[in-house]
Amino acid sequence: DQQVKQNSPxxxxxxxxxxxxxxxxxxxxxxxxxxxxxxxxxxxxxxISISSIKDKNEDGRFTVFLNKSAKHLSLHxxxxxPGDSAVYFCAASNTDKLIFGTGTRLQVFP
Amino acid sequence: GAVVSQHPSRVICKSGTSVxxxxxxxxxxxxxMFWYRQFPKQSLMLMATSNEGSKATYEQGVEKDKxxxxxxxxxxxxxxxxxxxPEDSSFYICSARxxxxxxxxxxxxxxxxxx
Numbered sequence: 093d094q095q096v097k098q099n100s101p102x103x104x105x106x107x108x109x110x111x112x113x114x115x116x117x118x119x120x121x122x123x124x125x126x127x128x129x130x131x132x133x134x135x136x137x138x139x140i141s142i143s144s145i146k147d148k149n150e151d152g153r154f155t156v157f158l159n160k161s162a163k164h165l166s167l168h169x170x171x172x173x174p175g176d177s178a179v180y181f182c183a184a185s186n187t188d189k190l191i192f193g194t195g196t197r198l199q200v201f202p
Numbered sequence: 203g204a205v206v207s208q209h210p211s212r213v214i215c216k217s218g219t220s221v222x223x224x225x226x227x228x229x230x231x232x233x234x235m236f237w238y239r240q241f242p243k244q245s246l247m248l249m250a251t252s253n254e255g256s257k258a259t260y261e262q263g264v265e266k267d268k269x270x271x272x273x274x275x276x277x278x279x280x281x282x283x284x285x286x287x288p289e290d291s292s293f294y295i296c297s298a299r300x301x302x303x304x305x306x307x308x309x310x311x312x313x314x315x316x317x
Contacts, residue, residue: 101243120223123256126305134310135208136295137308138305181245181246188236188251190306191248192247194244194245195243196245
């Protein structure tokens with residue numbers, strides 16, 4: 093039972109444009125959501141998080157939106173840069189445990 | 203920021219042998235550490251949660267006798283894959299949460315290949 097899903101396995105975006113990565117969850121008890129960036133053979137790197145009491149959190153080029161009624165969150169990266177190319181995981185939690193999505197591979201081309 | 207050191211980064215072992223992976227929090231105390239496994243092109247799957255000084259809590263479907271977890275101090279957790287088999291080949295990642303609260307910090311992962 094995949095409680096956190098990222099339905100797009102890959103996304104290709106031109107440099108300078110906006111990248112939008114989506115994530116859906118099924119457990120309404122989740123109260124904290126995170127986005128991680130991961131390169132092959134490395135551990136995930138934290139990008140940005142959002143608490144369920146908010147609907148938006150922004151940090152530089154990264155903005156996370158949360159729609160609790162739809163059980164959906166998204167990560168916006170603008171402007172996208174070639175260095176953003178990686179696999180992005182969303183994660184959700186309501187205890188100490190993080191439940192990860194399946195990941196979306198983002199490729200930013202010049 | 204918080205740093206978690208994980209080693210070895212990669213290990214190749216023969217089938218039937220045991221492998222130990224270490225995870226250390228370098229500049230903070232971690233009362234709780236987590237161990238994940240990632241198969242190629244798949245998500246990070248939580249294997250177990252370890253709390254300092256107590257037994258680990260394993261997720262459903264994870265064999266606790268095969269994946270031994272020890273969290274003997276506030277800065278060190280180890281995962282031992284016992285009697286490894288080729289199907290145990292995977293990428294193992296640890297994560298720690300500071301006792302001061304805050305977010306999760308991940309180790310750099312260990313690529314285990316069992317031949």
